Amino acid sequence: MTIEELQEIGKIEKEKQDGFKHRIHVCVAAGCLSCQSGQVKEALEKEVSRRGQESWTSVKGVGCLGLCTAGPMVAIEPDGILYQGVSVSDASDILEALGGPAVSRLDCSAHMPFFTKQKKIVLENCGKIDPESIEDYIAEGGYEGLYNALRIMTPTGVIEQISKGGLRGRGGAGFPTGLKWTAVSKTKSNIKFVVCNADEGDPGAFMDRSVLESDPHRVLEGMAIAGFAVGANYGFIYVRAEYPLAVKRVRTAIARAERLGVLGRNIFNTTFNFDITVRLGAGAFVCGEETALIASIEGRRGSPRPRPPFPSELGLWGYPTLINNVETFANVPPIIRKGGDWFAATGTDKSKGTKVFALAGRVNNTGLIEAPMGTKLREIVFDIGGGILEGRKFKAVQTGGPSGGCIPEQFLDMSMDYESLAKVGSIMGSGGLIVMDETSCMVDVAKFFIEFCMSESCGKCVPCRVGTVQIYNVLKRITEGKGKPTDIGLLEELCDLVKNTSLCGLGQTAPNPVLSTLNYFMDEYRAHIDDKVCPAGTCHFNHTEESQ
Amino acid sequence: MRYPSFLQRTADRADVQPVRVLTFSINGVTVSAREDETILTVARQNGISIPTLCHLDGLSERGACRLCIVEIKGSPKLSPACVTLPRQDMEIITHSDRVMDYRRKILELLFTERNHVCSVCVSNGHCDLQALTVELGMTHVHYDYLHPQQMVDASHERFSVDHNRCVLCQRCVRVCDEIEGAHTWDVMGRGHLAKVITDLNEPWGESTTCTGCGKCVQVCPTGALSEKGKSVAEMTKKRLFLPYLKLMRGEEER
Amino acid sequence: MSRLKIATTWLDGCSGCHMSFLDIDERLLELSDKIELVYSPLVDMKTIPEGIDLALIEGAVSSEADKNELLKLRANSKILISFGDCAVTANVPGMRNHFSVNDTLSRAYVENSDSGKCLPSVSVPKLIEFARPVHEYVLVDFFLPGCPPPADVIFSTLCELLEGKTPSPITKTRFGA
Numbered sequence: 001m002t003i004e005e006l007q008e009i010g011k012i013e014k015e016k017q018d019g020f021k022h023r024i025h026v027c028v029a030a031g032c033l034s035c036q037s038g039q040v041k042e043a044l045e046k047e048v049s050r051r052g053q054e055s056w057t058s059v060k061g062v063g064c065l066g067l068c069t070a071g072p073m074v075a076i077e078p079d080g081i082l083y084q085g086v087s088v089s090d091a092s093d094i095l096e097a098l099g100g101p102a103v104s105r106l107d108c109s110a111h112m113p114f115f116t117k118q119k120k121i122v123l124e125n126c127g128k129i130d131p132e133s134i135e136d137y138i139a140e141g142g143y144e145g146l147y148n149a150l151r152i153m154t155p156t157g158v159i160e161q162i163s164k165g166g167l168r169g170r171g172g173a174g175f176p177t178g179l180k181w182t183a184v185s186k187t188k189s190n191i192k193f194v195v196c197n198a199d200e201g202d203p204g205a206f207m208d209r210s211v212l213e214s215d216p217h218r219v220l221e222g223m224a225i226a227g228f229a230v231g232a233n234y235g236f237i238y239v240r241a242e243y244p245l246a247v248k249r250v251r252t253a254i255a256r257a258e259r260l261g262v263l264g265r266n267i268f269n270t271t272f273n274f275d276i277t278v279r280l281g282a283g284a285f286v287c288g289e290e291t292a293l294i295a296s297i298e299g300r301r302g303s304p305r306p307r308p309p310f311p312s313e314l315g316l317w318g319y320p321t322l323i324n325n326v327e328t329f330a331n332v333p334p335i336i337r338k339g340g341d342w343f344a345a346t347g348t349d350k351s352k353g354t355k356v357f358a359l360a361g362r363v364n365n366t367g368l369i370e371a372p373m374g375t376k377l378r379e380i381v382f383d384i385g386g387g388i389l390e391g392r393k394f395k396a397v398q399t400g401g402p403s404g405g406c407i408p409e410q411f412l413d414m415s416m417d418y419e420s421l422a423k424v425g426s427i428m429g430s431g432g433l434i435v436m437d438e439t440s441c442m443v444d445v446a447k448f449f450i451e452f453c454m455s456e457s458c459g460k461c462v463p464c465r466v467g468t469v470q471i472y473n474v475l476k477r478i479t480e481g482k483g484k485p486t487d488i489g490l491l492e493e494l495c496d497l498v499k500n501t502s503l504c505g506l507g508q509t510a511p512n513p514v515l516s517t518l519n520y521f522m523d524e525y526r527a528h529i530d531d532k533v534c535p536a537g538t539c540h541f542n543h544t545e546e547s548q
Numbered sequence: 549m550r551y552p553s554f555l556q557r558t559a560d561r562a563d564v565q566p567v568r569v570l571t572f573s574i575n576g577v578t579v580s581a582r583e584d585e586t587i588l589t590v591a592r593q594n595g596i597s598i599p600t601l602c603h604l605d606g607l608s609e610r611g612a613c614r615l616c617i618v619e620i621k622g623s624p625k626l627s628p629a630c631v632t633l634p635r636q637d638m639e640i641i642t643h644s645d646r647v648m649d650y651r652r653k654i655l656e657l658l659f660t661e662r663n664h665v666c667s668v669c670v671s672n673g674h675c676d677l678q679a680l681t682v683e684l685g686m687t688h689v690h691y692d693y694l695h696p697q698q699m700v701d702a703s704h705e706r707f708s709v710d711h712n713r714c715v716l717c718q719r720c721v722r723v724c725d726e727i728e729g730a731h732t733w734d735v736m737g738r739g740h741l742a743k744v745i746t747d748l749n750e751p752w753g754e755s756t757t758c759t760g761c762g763k764c765v766q767v768c769p770t771g772a773l774s775e776k777g778k779s780v781a782e783m784t785k786k787r788l789f790l791p792y793l794k795l796m797r798g799e800e801e802r
Numbered sequence: 803m804s805r806l807k808i809a810t811t812w813l814d815g816c817s818g819c820h821m822s823f824l825d826i827d828e829r830l831l832e833l834s835d836k837i838e839l840v841y842s843p844l845v846d847m848k849t850i851p852e853g854i855d856l857a858l859i860e861g862a863v864s865s866e867a868d869k870n871e872l873l874k875l876r877a878n879s880k881i882l883i884s885f886g887d888c889a890v891t892a893n894v895p896g897m898r899n900h901f902s903v904n905d906t907l908s909r910a911y912v913e914n915s916d917s918g919k920c921l922p923s924v925s926v927p928k929l930i931e932f933a934r935p936v937h938e939y940v941l942v943d944f945f946l947p948g949c950p951p952p953a954d955v956i957f958s959t960l961c962e963l964l965e966g967k968t969p970s971p972i973t974k975t976r977f978g979a
Contacts, residue, residue, distance in 0.1 A: 457739035461612045469739070665894060685973070
């Protein structure tokens with residue numbers, strides 16, 4: 001494969017698509033598929049052929065269009081019309097309206113701030129390309145970054161661009177990606193590995209799943225570039241078995257990429273070989289922790305081990321290993337294609353680029369969004385999110401999943417970046433963003449997350465294994481109206497213990513939802529304990545039972 | 549393929565050169581050690597006792613019980629002494645009020661987790677967990693006891709396992725895998741529901757892999773694994789075989 | 803100098819800690835000049851007096867009667883010691899905690915009984931759901947673990963208290979024995 005051949009593939013695909021006067025894009029990511037977008041696509045295809053419009057109307061399954069709450073979503077290109085809640089019976093009306101004004105009952109323009117306030121780098125192809133077509137990806141500039149890296153740049157040059165772009169790990173902690181790559185590239189070994197962490201397990205988070213379902217080649221390309229940069233020839237994608245569609249699309253993508261020679265042996269006629277294998281996780285949250293993930297890929301029980309040594313020194317089967325998250329890899333191809341400076345132009349001083357968020361909870365527009373780092377929380381909740389359901393009062397936002405914290409109303413104007421989030425006691429995490437309103441009980445929220453950590457703890461270290469159970473039991477009795485006045489102090493003590501003495505990140509961050517709600521919503525805890533009242537009205541107390 | 553087990557051979561670590569000698573301080577006393585020796589080893593060589601539970605000389609390290617955590621000056625994080633390697637000029641504090649307080653609380657958590665009734669235990673008086681309460685000055689447990697319902701498996705001809713007393717240190721798992729080579733023991737379940745099992749959670753007596761060597765019983769820190777026929781306080785453990793075996797094998801490899 | 807007023811009781815326990823107390827043997831005579839036993843199963847006193855200097859509580863809290871007695875003793879005592887493993891950890895009485903009260907009672911009064919075979923309704927105090935250590939109900943000043951605590955440790959602890967020192971029994975005794 002040469003660059004000319006690559007460009008030729010892209011050109012042919014582009015021409016083919018431009019040949020259609022109307023292009024109908026149907027979202028076939030998991031969210032819309034679950035509300036019958038597959039049947040909608042079939043109905044549209046049938047209707048097109050019934051009307052004999054095949055030569056100038058195309059129907060294409062594309063990745064996530066973002067507004068999952070309004071699925072199934074259908075986009076009409078090049079007119080830029082977006083339809084929501086499309087059903088099979090709407091097919092004929094949609095085709096009738098082609099070229100003219102949109103079908104008003106399906107029109108989605110009311111949600112426009114949802115789209116205009118976003119900036120897409122990671123999701124640039126989502127909703128545009130057919131995730132199962134490599135040609136479609138190439139037509140959008142795909143694999144050019146890999147070509148540039150292999151044929152024009154040096155490994156150090158690639159890492160330089162990543163560092164210059166200021167990309168930081170999107171999996172949670174925000175470790176500078178350039179530094180991580182440098183560490184692996186400097187470790188001497190004939191064998192090295194690149195691992196893509198797609199073990200997304202936060203409740204309410206689906207960023208990585210959507211990227212893999214909508215644009216799998218972007219991740220493959222990012223991994224191959226990383227492999228070249230650090231000197232690795234083998235890649236693993238560790239993905240949850242609960243994501244069957246993502247697994248299927250990634251496997252299809254790998255097969256197509258190998259056939260075109262952009263993966264496998266002698267990529268772009270260089271001496272660089274890179275193979276990617278998919279490994280399925282059995283659904284353990286702790287396997288998102290890198291050392292537990294390594295153990296799981298090796299076929300052992302997925303429990304973490306103390307670091308150092310870090311995987312960059314002692315990783316898979318003892319070899320130096322680079323582990324990045326799906327979204328991190330997805331950011332790599334555009335950085336290499338357009339340069340680190342281009343990437344660094346977006347975002348804040350220390351947090352560059354954009355962040356994908358899975359917006360969930362009590363907002364009108366739930367779905368997948370991407371906004372520049374530094375976007376105000378208020379813009380995300382009220383502009384992109386369209387405000388709180390049924391006009392209720394905003395209470396808090398939970399970020400970072402079970403490792404994160406709750407951000408109360410007074411910080412609505414904060415900038416969403418790594419540092420600011422840490423300052424208010426939360427974390428960026430992988431991008432889950434759950435909005436809560438006045439009907440959410442914060443003690444109950446804390447209980448929910450600690451229960452999650454309790455049951456997802458691997459059981460290896462004592463503080464996490466037993467401490468989370470103790471914290472859960474205390475929160476449980478508080479929500480049952482059996483809390484004691486000493487429970488607040490007990491919670492603080494247990495949280496401090498688990499946070500400071502646990503072995504891995506799961507335990508060290510598990511108390512965060514409790515600590516942040518204690519910090520900002522102490523009045524709710526007090527109301528439960530002292531007055532036996534749940535201000536949000538979600539906890540039901542059985543007053544007949546005597547607490548001792 | 550035999551996977552490299554973590555830290556079994558520290559020499560495998562790319563960042564460690566066994567021949568290099570470092571000087572650093574423990575509790576203000578300057579000490580020196582090879583770069584591949586853990587803080588725990590060096591502390592013990594210098595007469596400083598750091599409490600441990602999952603650690604056992606001769607087995608690989610897990611860093612899991614968290615009782616050996618120490619403070620390292622300049623680091624906000626506490627480090628487990630059993631797996632942390634010293635660095636030049638490191639200042640280590642092993643018995644600060646902060647770590648002693650954490651250790652006691654962790655030990656209390658262990659006592660709440662299962663049903664450790666010392667007075668009626670076969671290992672009463674010979675138990676590492678019990679000894680730790682004295683070492684750490686734990687007078688009582690101020691957390692709630694969980695009182696889980698746990699099982700006893702007495703199906704083996706000579707040994708029995710009482711999950712009420714298990715602290716999940718995995719010494720049995722490691723000795724069976726690393727020394728005996730049978731890998732009869734392993735762990736199933738997550739979090740507080742985790743438990744040690746024989747084979748694929750089959751009764752110990754029906755295990756086809758167990759060689760009946762009894763090493764697991766001897767290394768068990770508590771009364772979880774015991775010999776049959778032993779009554780309260782009669783179960784003493786014989787662990788000297790472990791350093792001997794390690795030594796003999798080392799000779800053989802050479 | 804007036805003698806130190808001491809109260810002792812056994813809640814849900816086997817009285818072994820009290821036996822160990824008596825094992826102080828001839829040193830009891832030495833103590834008797836300095837202490838006065840104002841309430842104890844060892845003396846004939848039916849009500850809990852006021853102004854107790856030191857209360858030794860043996861046994862776990864298993865019934866309503868245990869709980870009431872404990873609360874009263876705490877209210878009337880300056881210093882309260884959790885005396886022995888049952889008081890400190892719930893020990894053997896706590897082993898019933900993962901069974902329901904009903905199952906526990908049926909086991910004793912029906913399944914393993916030769917006569918009567920019915921659950922007690924009068925004269926046996928009502929069991930609480932869990933047998934719990936003393937410190938889960940009241941503030942405890944000192945813990946004296948051991949099953950039973952050795953006589954020497956009981957003696958030295960009492961002596962230290964008499965001398966106005968702060969005893970630290972955990973260095974001399976431990977859980978279990």
